[in-house]
Amino acid sequence: MEQQSEKLRFILHCAIFAAITAIMAQIEIPLPLVPISGQTLAVGITATILGSRKGAVAMVCYAAIGAIGLPVFAGFSGGPQVLVGPTGGYIFGFIAAAFVTGYILEKSRFTVPMAMIANTIGMVITLLFGTIQLKYVVELTWGEALAAGVYPFIIVGLIKAFLASWIGITVRNRLVQANVNITSSKNAA
Template identity: 40%
Template sequence: MNSREITFAALFASLTAVGAQISVPLGPVPFTFQVFFVLLSGLLLGARLGFLSQLTYVLVGALGFPVFAEFSGGFAHIYGPTGGYLLAFPIAALLAGYVTEKGGESVGGMTLGVLLGLAAIYILGWLRLGFYLGENFGKALEVGVLPFLPLDLLKGALAVGIARPVRRMGGF
């Protein structure tokens, strides 16, 4: 990795931390702006750097730095109700970046990458939350997936809308 790549990966880890602070509590899973930056990191940085940026974010938070929602941190978050969502962030960035790299910079390719990234976040998040709720996966779907779908689809569309012109400018 060169210094430019390290800088961009660190930038998106930091932006994800900022996005975590834009938070509205909705039960055990808060609404945040993290997902936007997770997806944008994959779309702009590609699979490898997007993955590394989000892995950095999760590791820094797990080590106790206050980068998660409500300026919190610590390994308990990885093991807690939102742990599945957090662990899915690097995978989501990887998927969004991979599909964008393979499918070009088309709206369709980026949209597919965003949808796969969101699917990874929701599947891992839903599973972890379901186990946390005593294997009540219906309740986990009700409180940890369904309320967030419309807003996350909007964040994904916004990420695609920003990533396409930025990639065309050649900044990433």
């Protein structure tokens, strides 16, 4: 019975954070090729609170519900064409970023400074995945891909990394204080 309860808790946590990401995706500032959106903030918060495994699974759920056509991506878009389009690499990057961000925190300490480092690395991973796909899908030079897919996001990305760290650690600490089991990690803080 305890194992079923743990599985249900796992599924619910992942579903909740996939939904939060879908909601945050609708907060956007349009740019010519790739909008600035709240998705990356949600990814950082998710990884900081849930850790590597649950964080990555939550982002897989988010990508999957978007892939089947639900309008959960930025600008209320959805469908497989988004995943293979100019911005799809960023969505795939969310999965890797959530895993790496959570992993770094699990192997160190769940503190705001460590979360800031982990979320900054997560931001770089997302930008790397996104820029590579953007370059090849839109047939840009590396300079054009960096200008469209990285440079506009550096400052706002660092701000979002700080916010994800602060919000994520604050919420995580409150959940731990309330004795809410958010991860099964040994380093669950």
